[in-house]
Amino acid sequence: MPAPGALTLKKEERICSKKLIDELFTGGESHSMTSYPVRVVYMLKEREAVEEPSAMMLVSVPKRCLRHAVKRNRVKRQIREAYRKNKALITQKLDMGTYRLVMALIWLDNKVYSTDKVEQNIMGLLTRLSEKI
Secondary structure (H helix, E strand, O other), X not given: OOOOOOOOOOHXXXXXXXXXXXXXXXXXXXXXXXXXXXXXXXXXXXXOOXXXXXXXXXXXXXXXXXXXXXXXXXXXXXXXXXXXXXXXXXXXXXOOOOEEEEEEEEEOOOOOOOHHHHHHHHHHHXXXXXXXX
């Protein structure tokens, strides 16, 4: 059984800072990988405090991919749920270290997939990501 609070996605684990988002996308230290239809852009940063979460994320579904807000919101919900269920794949490795992972999950396709398919892709990405870090 997972630890209490392990299967949650708190506000502190979401990226809200414009400065951090700019650093993720324009900084030269970020990397990316794809498991179609999801792409992850990530970078490792030093932790300033012990209380900081070991992994922070944001979800992006561009309007050019899915024109209707209902579909965009559904895909964002699917991605967040898949990440919430499987984030232990990366957080277990990062909890002991002095680094934190900052990542953006970006949708690439113009179709909506089943929740199981999205979860499989997110699990594959998180597994590959844990091997890289």
